[in-house]
Amino acid sequence: MTLFGPETLPYGVFSTPGGARRIGVRLGDAVLDLARAEADDLILAGGALRQPSLNVLMALGRPQWTAIRARVAELAPDLPAIPLADVELHLPFEVADYTDFYSSEHHATNVGRILRPDRPGLQPNWKHLPIGYHGRAATVVVSGTPIARPAGQLGPGEYGPSRRLDIEAEVGFVVGVPGRRLRTADLAEHVFGVVLVNDWSARDIQAYEYQPLGPFLGKSFATSVSPWVVPLEAFAPVEPPAQDPAPHDYLLPPGPALDIRLRVEWNGTEVSSPPYAQMYWTPAQQLAHLTSNGALVRTGDLFASGTVSGPERSQAGSFLELTWNGAEPVRLADGTTRGFLLDGDTVTISATAAGAGGTTIGLGSVTGTVCP
Amino acid sequence: MTLFGPETLPYGVFSTPGGARRIGVRLGDAVLDLARAEADDLILAGGALRQPSLNVLMALGRPQWTAIRARVAELAPDLPAIPLADVELHLPFEVADYTDFYSSEHHATNVGRILRPDRPGLQPNWKHLPIGYHGRAATVVVSGTPIARPAGQLGPGEYGPSRRLDIEAEVGFVVGVPGRRLRTADLAEHVFGVVLVNDWSARDIQAYEYQPLGPFLGKSFATSVSPWVVPLEAFAPVEPPAQDPAPHDYLLPPGPALDIRLRVEWNGTEVSSPPYAQMYWTPAQQLAHLTSNGALVRTGDLFASGTVSGPERSQAGSFLELTWNGAEPVRLADGTTRGFLLDGDTVTISATAAGAGGTTIGLGSVTGTVCP
Secondary structure (H helix, E strand, C coil), X not given: CCCCCCCCCCEEEEECCCCCXXXXXXXXXXXXXXXXXXXXXXXXXXXCCCCCCCHHXXXXXXXXXXXXXXXXXXXXXXXXXXXXXXCEEECCCCCCCEEEECCCHHHHHHHHHHHCCCCCCCCCCXXXXXXXXXXXXXXXXXXXXXXXXXXXXXXXXXXXXXXXXXXXXXXXXXXCCCECCCCHHHHHHHEEEEEEEXXXXXXXXXXXXXXXXXXXXXXXXXXXXXXXXXXXXXXXXXXXXXXXXXXXXXHCCCCCEECEEEEEEECCEEEECCEHHHCCCCXXXXXHHHHCCCCCECCCCEEECCCCCCCCHHHCCCHHHHCCCCCCCEECCCCCEECCCCXXXXXEEEEEEEEHHHEEEEEEEEEEEEEC | CCCCCCCCCCEEEEEXXXXXXXXXXXXXXXXXXXXXXXXXXXXXXXXXXCCCCCHHHHHCCHHHHHHHHHHHXXXXXXXXXXXXXXXXXECCCCCCCEEEECCCHHHHHHHHHHHCCCCCCCCCCCCXXXXXXXXXHHHEEXXXXXXXXXXXXXXXXXXXXXXXXXXXXXXXXXXXXXXXXXXXXXXXXXXXXXXXXXXXXXXHHHHHHCCCCCCCCCCCCCEEECCCEEEHHHECEECCCCCCCCCCHXXXXXXXXXXXXXXXEECCEEEECCEHHHCCCCHHHHHHHHHCCCCCECCCCEEECCCCCCCCHHHCCCHHHHCCCCCCCEECCCCCEECCCCCCCXXXXXXXXXXXXXXXXXXXXXEXXXXX
């Protein structure tokens, strides 16, 4: 059974050798050429499908997204299909602002224990609001882009290449329709779709710099995203975990969770399976919080869930947690062990999810190899 | 003597009633229409002056910036001039990433004392690296835009409009030419010019949310910039303050400081005069630090100095410091007193600077009025 049947139909941007960037939809192991389909008047989208990125399509809004998706599903068997192996995939959208949350209770508690052992794992504000920060939009890159190990200040008097290079397995939400002061019920009107995110992190740079204004160079060198944006309506909504204490009114109702099951491979060895469905704060709450102060979200905004970690060690979404800051290395299939990333290491995060109508859909993967 | 003589010539984007946005240069109390000048073949800039924002011009690079500036100065008496009073000024560039530093030792020490009275004012890392964070590019607005008081979580169990709405008087640097891993000596090749910045801040929202990932909603509702971008070459470089301990090699040489003298007016009463020349970290060091990990800066990036505060209370760049968190209110000319901003209050930050050749140049002003 394919994870990319007619119930998934994710959007991406591809090119063939020597050709320009075009919008396509993945079906099985092929890409349907939507630019050609619109040029041939098979789909009417006002030119939105004849663009080098998804931004114009994403700005159209939910009714058009639904209509175009239905039309693509209907036409799929007859649309020009190019084998995936013959195309190059590109960053699917131009990133406006990139915001990263911190919404796994297990992750926040683990990181607190590791980085601030003298204080409680969870900060007092954590269950009252979805903690987040702004990241660097310029360094969001598509899956497959090599990750150059960053250099920086690693501690008092120390400068050099990071020795604690890490990943963060996350789920990202891509905004289509701009807005301010959104309610949680507005999620589906504004969010176009979902990608996988690896928020690469240099833990030593981060630990030295982050007081008092938060992560900066420890995270701004690269953030990788999967090339396929899975439409929000492809997912079967599920019940989110209970929240105690009850959040403020502007964060209610919480909106749905998504049952996305991540899988982290380190040089081909599966080391972790983080469960997104257990995240404490939902994407609807993150979007409502983000815009509650009047801040504008724009077409192309990316907001990420924060590291997805479950209660078990084998569900950790970062190597900081998986190896407990390097103290408990993991063994890979080739017999070597790892605390943090070595040059040449490859990390691939893939995922499947509960799809509408009881199906299982694919989100594809986001991969990257560390170079010196 | 005008502050906008031929030694200043800042760039902006203007429109006349019913007209499109055009690039202009300020000379005295008039705007020289550069779009028309290029259309008339008086200046050759490859179309860069016939754009609705400065971004294409800013991407050309230093040799072209210098050549165009010289040509504008030469032609100025003969160029079509529109009275300032007849134009509307717009955000002069499209903001790519917005980064805010924290480079005044006096400000960092004051804020530390106010917010974290149990610990030393300055964090241990502060003199080793220019601390900074990413802000929200979407909410950078031009001077004159009304500032809606943000609502948010003000503390445990409290939600409502901010009661401690504040300003931060800053100097902003606008990137023209993209780059990574820049040296401090690269500043003038990459930075196009300078604006004034008011980084509006809701201190109660910020204080509750900022641990552990830094400022988020407390600052993301609005950041105002002055409409005129003053070219870097209009400034006379001055010696920056000595740094002890010596910074790491990648932050040396420190590059020049700029002698920019800010002035903060609260409802027309001058309440503060922050001296930019005394900032501990220079813009060249901020740019080198920002890109040292491989992060990309792009055309339209804005990086701001951080609040400019001098050693005296009358040199504070924020009301948090000026009124010591509201405990020592200031008296305005109308006899009323203020701790933080009330609805209807107007703040105007203006500045002059030491210009090349012993002149004094103007940076204009950034203003905003608080509405409920």
